[in-house]
Amino acid sequence: MISPLKARNLHRDLGYFYIGLIISFAFSGILMNHREHWHPEKYTVETKAIAVKLPPEEEISEKYAEELGKKLGIDDKIRRHNVKKGTFKISFEKHDVEIDMETGKGEIVSFVKTPIISQTMKLHKSTSNWWIYYSDIFGLSLITIAFTGAIMIPAGKFTFKKRGWKLALAGLIIPLLILIFV
Template sequence: MKLNRRNIHRDLGYFYVGLIISFAFSGILMNHREHWHPEKYTVETKRINVNLPEKSEITEEYAEKLGKELGIDDKIRRHNVKKGTFKISFEKHDVEIDMETGEGEIIAFNKTPIISQTMKLHKSTSNWWIYYSDIFGISLITIAFTGVIMITHGKNTFRRRGWKLAVAGIIIPLLVLFLIG
């Protein structure tokens, strides 16, 4: 195989097509994670009635103990009392109980198949994955660069037309950064 810009561009594109699609898909989902939790979905909601102590007696230990009494064996993430509602968040369950009535519910969650796995790509801190992702990033730069210089003749070259699109592609994210920041 001849090593030139077209072959490098093509072969890196073929090699990374699955990862590009996975990153793009999970990136879109992560952009909207405030509107829905893409990693979990409700499997079961169970109504409960609990005799709660005074607000001052609700501690982390109490929240863990209550979780066990309710049959939840997940690791506790956090608990709080806000606006008259006692909330406990576990890895796979959420519990919400009205402080006055003791009525509430347990919401059980499971991972959304495929979506939760692709979202792990963005969150992974494993050393080998970080290095692989760095190589992927360098490859994306190479794919972009070889794509820019691939067409050398005609009206659609980088010099005649492509640079305008590239500048627009750079300006838009910069504007967003300045407007948000």
């Protein structure tokens, strides 16, 4: 068994080492929880009115959508296009285009990634092998921090044996209940 002093030292050093990552993960986790409400990875920079002459709907193809995007000054990759309820829509990586089929009037909405927030969320969702292994080590370190925190107070009424286990159990039961009932 590890001594309380060694537990305290390990707890402190791992905590110091991972403080930036803990804050980054906590921050990006909060943002990820609410991404459907405010789309933090897209930030509207500009909305520009346009007027174009469109061909009949049956002549609109992906190639036409790409060429129209280039004519409108859009040079990023096309994602999809469609005509729905009289509106021609083209979605690019950094732009959305909507044009009324009858009038040819529409708009281009340009997006950029929100600085810092977007990069933090990218880390949270990363699937690179290097990042996954680093995150696994981080997860194991958090488990170590939890255990060393539980045993670093050697005596008294606030030890893990006397009081801490009840709080730890409550902290475990809440996510389990959410998994079961939500």
